[in-house]
Amino acid sequence: MPKALNIEDKLFEKLTARQQTNSLRTLRSCENLIDFCSNDYLGFAKNLKVKASEKQGATGSRLISGNSSQFELLETSIAKFHNAEAGLIFNSGYDANIGLFSCIADKGDTIIYDQYIHASIRDGIRLSNARSFAFEHNDIDALEKKLQQASGTILVAIESIYSMDGDEAPIEKIVALCEKYDAQIILDEAHATGIVGENGEGLAQSLNLESKLFVRVHTFGKAMGCHGAIILGSENLRQFLINFARSFIYTTALSEHSLNAIESAYKKAKNSTNEREQLQSNIQLFQDLLSDDLKSKLIQNTSPIQCILVPGNKAVKEVENELQLRGFDIRAILHPTVEEGKERIRICVHSFNTAEEIKSCVESLEELLK
Numbered sequence: 001m002p003k004a005l006n007i008e009d010k011l012f013e014k015l016t017a018r019q020q021t022n023s024l025r026t027l028r029s030c031e032n033l034i035d036f037c038s039n040d041y042l043g044f045a046k047n048l049k050v051k052a053s054e055k056q057g058a059t060g061s062r063l064i065s066g067n068s069s070q071f072e073l074l075e076t077s078i079a080k081f082h083n084a085e086a087g088l089i090f091n092s093g094y095d096a097n098i099g100l101f102s103c104i105a106d107k108g109d110t111i112i113y114d115q116y117i118h119a120s121i122r123d124g125i126r127l128s129n130a131r132s133f134a135f136e137h138n139d140i141d142a143l144e145k146k147l148q149q150a151s152g153t154i155l156v157a158i159e160s161i162y163s164m165d166g167d168e169a170p171i172e173k174i175v176a177l178c179e180k181y182d183a184q185i186i187l188d189e190a191h192a193t194g195i196v197g198e199n200g201e202g203l204a205q206s207l208n209l210e211s212k213l214f215v216r217v218h219t220f221g222k223a224m225g226c227h228g229a230i231i232l233g234s235e236n237l238r239q240f241l242i243n244f245a246r247s248f249i250y251t252t253a254l255s256e257h258s259l260n261a262i263e264s265a266y267k268k269a270k271n272s273t274n275e276r277e278q279l280q281s282n283i284q285l286f287q288d289l290l291s292d293d294l295k296s297k298l299i300q301n302t303s304p305i306q307c308i309l310v311p312g313n314k315a316v317k318e319v320e321n322e323l324q325l326r327g328f329d330i331r332a333i334l335h336p337t338v339e340e341g342k343e344r345i346r347i348c349v350h351s352f353n354t355a356e357e358i359k360s361c362v363e364s365l366e367e368l369l370k
């Protein structure tokens with residue numbers, strides 16, 4: 001029998017394969033570059049004023065020593081802000097989705113999800129005993145076909161603003177369709193929290209649709225500038241998650257400092273109309289400055305996530321490297337994160353990007369992609 005590879009050799013082989021397909025991921029720090037890459041759409045991460053905390057660590061999980069009246073008051077006030085009956089805070093959006101999707105459906109139930117759904121939801125579904133189907137991105141007819149094949153309790157997972165394409169789900173149509181098939185919607189509002197709606201409540205509330213949704217997930221690591229997430233729904237759902245969501249049960253709770261930061265982010269969101277308007281006008285400026293040629297390669301949307309398709313890992317990485325050398329922190333999104341042929345330069349526009357920065361960014365894109 002041939003001798004098995006040594007574990008280190010095995011890891012090295014897999015990394016080498018990634019290198020050969022130009023898809024090796026590496027960690028980089030991006031000090032002193034112009035930020036067209038972070039999810040800090042409104043600049044909260046730099047500007048939140050956070051109250052000092054008395055205790056550094058939470059000392060245990062929420063079910064043991066990590067709970068506090070601050071946690072429960074914060075959950076009640078965030079639920080109220082989002083017009084939900086109840087909410088439960090998780091340590092991150094990843095934890096919220098993995099915990100929710102792994103426990104919310106049983107064998108015999110069906111989870112249907114958009115093909116571009118976030119990895120945290122996919123991973124949660126993989127841990128679930130339910131059947132699952134993907135439907136083509138934002139395609140209502142494709143969703144209906146899957147709904148016709150579904151059995152048991154039917155759950156449909158969508159995002160307000162998709163993280164890699166930046167486009168919105170057609171929520172009104174999905175709500176109408178799900179009513180027809182008695183399916184429950186779970187909406188991930190990660191990229192809409194803080195920026196969509198009068199006070200940053202998210203896409204569902206901006207369309208007055210929140211009462212039609214079974215669950216909403218809001219994360220605090222993007223426009224809210226801090227860390228953590230909340231799952232919103234009924235009080236019954238909250239009690240269920242406290243009992244069955246393993247990523248809630250078996251982990252140390254967020255610290256007092258994190259809760260203070262979330263509190264401060266929600267206060268700031270209510271007073272950030274100017275930042276939200278500035279963000280929209282910056283997105284518009286970015287699009288207005290693009291030539292027709294680049295516009296034809298742009299994934300159409302009005303969100304801060306603006307993507308220009310540059311097919312091929314090698315080609316898109318070269319553009320990324322050149323943009324970094326010119327002082328812009330702009331990242332390439334490679335296959336396998338996106339489908340082969342749909343590799344892209346992903347530009348995240350912020351409220352704090354100046355008109356000059358946006359102009360010089362577009363000039364560089366035009367030069368490099370002509």
Ligand SMILES: Cc1ncc(COP(=O)(O)O)c(C=O)c1O
Pocket residue numbers: 092093094095097118120159163188190191219220221228229
């Ligand atoms: C749509 C979506 N859901 C969930 C997450 C995970 O959130 P977090 O970064 O708080 O773990 C992300 C981002 O990473 C996301 O883009």
